[in-house]
Amino acid sequence: MLAGKRILLVIGGGIAAYKSLELIRLLRTAGAGVVPVLTRAGGEFVTPLSVSALAGEKVYRDLFDLTDEAEMGHIQLSRAADLVVVAPATADLMARMAGGHADDLASTLLMATDKRVLIAPAMNVRMWEHPATARNLATLRGDGVLVVGPNAGEMACGEYGPGRMAEPAEILAAIEAALAEGPLAGRHVLVTSGPTHEPIDPVRYIANRSSGAQGTAIAAGLRDLGARVTFVTGPATVPPPPGVTVVRVETAREMLAAVQAALPADAAVMAAAVADWRVANAAGQKMKKDGSGKAPALEFAENPDILATVSRMTEGRPRLVVGFAAETERVEDHARAKRDRKGCDWIVANDVSPETGIMGGSENAVTLITDAGAEHWPRMGKDAVARQLARRIAEALA
Structure with a gap:
């Protein structure tokens, strides 16, 4: 090369x-x-x-x-x-x-x-x-x-x-x-990845089991096709790929700000497992047991919807916005509804039920939902899923 x-x-x-x-x-x-x-x-x-x-x-x-x-x-x-x-x-x-x-x-x-x-x-x-x-x-x-x-x-x-x-x-x-001269040369693609951590107090937080492995693989796959990749990642357990611009965040609100700062882009792949809710009454100091046996009452507020925000932009919207739907039941039905609700172009849906081992694992089995319908991809390594998705994105942008 x-x-x-x-x-x-x-x-x-x-x-x-x-x-x-x-x-x-x-x-x-x-x-x-x-x-x-x-x-x-x-x-x-x-x-x-x-x-x-x-x-x-x-x-x-x-x-x-x-x-x-x-x-x-x-x-x-x-x-x-x-x-x-x-x-x-x-x-x-x-x-x-x-x-x-x-x-x-x-x-x-x-x-x-x-x-x-x-x-x-x-x-x-x-x-x-x-x-x-x-x-x-x-x-x-x-x-x-x-x-x-x-x-x-x-x-x-x-x-x-x-x-x-x-x-x-x-x-x-x-x-x-x-210097890669691939089909995405000259294109800028934004990728979000990993979980978000929503603080309860300075030492505790609400999170999910996302490792960031799939988003990291997608960023690498797009990079290998010549794209300039901005990689906005929550606190993932896998390191970000080399050759991309890395922006590290913790919370959903920080991720939204980082995404908005990274635009404009030709495509946005929103693979992060963003927390839907945050603790509205997060404590400024570590919560202590008071001897009463009562658990503290946590109040929740809805986090910003990053995928919907980007999908509904009137100016500077990426040509292609790809969302992800991690579901545990009726995967395709919920994914189709999410695509309509959020306004994104594609949805990559997968079943993350505990018995699948996909959340945090090395393999994935996804369904790509577009205007043309649903494509069921066989179970394969997350790197292979990423390469296939990157090629589809390159075809769409061409």
């Missing part, structure tokens, strides 16, 4: 820069050419000699190098690649990208390029969680920048949490997905 492709790799100034060396090796092994750009801060963590030796190319560093400007100007350099990758993308680099700065070679290339840009953020957990970084990330995503990672784990500083740069193999998969 990467044979003959040219990657412009911007290496930012973070301890994770050492991973960029392995990324270069993986890209070269896959047949891609790598043109490295080393920021001044990046040069404090990896040397130009090591980068150049692995890439087999000259390392570009200085915007005002007259020799380089005579031989290959920054405009040409920024446009001669098939994809621009920033790894690691530090908080500072992300801020300058979001602000449109062009005060060094890396930021100027990123402003001047007409190619897609993929970033692999890496920073301290507090920096990643800072509101300024969240704003910058939202701006970059809105500009069409692809994001891989970060992962959660132990930091070089000793803290733990999200902020570790994605592993080189994950970044490689994201690069392959970004």
Whole structure:
């Protein structure tokens, strides 16, 4: 897939820069050419000699190098690649990208390029969680920048949490997905997945048994057909696939906000098992037994209907909206009624009765309900279901 492709790799100034060396090796092994750009801060963590030796190319560093400007100007350099990758993308680099700065070679290339840009953020957990970084990330995503990672784990500083740069193999998969020339190339597809957690108090919540496996497989299947995928996931038990833009949420209301922020999209696949209800009187402190033997009285409020909200949009509605119906009886009847009630184009229905083992399992047996009628698919692995659904979506959008 990467044979003959040219990657412009911007290496930012973070301890994770050492991973960029392995990324270069993986890209070269896959047949891609790598043109490295080393920021001044990046040069404090990896040397130009090591980068150049692995890439087999000259390392570009200085915007005002007259020799380089005579031989290959920054405009040409920024446009001669098939994809621009920033790894690691530090908080500072992300801020300058979001602000449109062009005060060094890396930021100027990123402003001047007409190619897609993929970033692999890496920073301290507090920096990643800072509101300024969240704003910058939202701006970059809105500009069409692809994001891989970060992962959660132990930091070089000793803290733990999200902020570790994605592993080189994950970044490689994201690069392959970004360059995929499939039937969904140039399309943006939104996928929701996993359960939602609705708090009772700070330590307890209402949830369901969804693992997120089917939604994750669907996102991967769409990615493999060339789509740019925004993956909005609740607290699933399976990790999100590489090569997609991941937005993590907890509650139904957070998921709705994330979905609305991700639009417009060519298609929306609403595979999440969203809680219908939330606790209206959730406690601010942990509920304690009072010795009376009486259980606390929980009051419920209806959650927003994400599928119906997207399906009934008057402006910016995706061309294709796919809903899911997890039922335990009269599966097809309930699914047809849900499709009519919500206003979506397709419904993927399945029987999640405990004896089927589908909820949280590795297999699925679905019925696809469209205007043309009901298609009963045989029981198969969730990856196979995802690939078949992705192909049907590609056909519909074509």
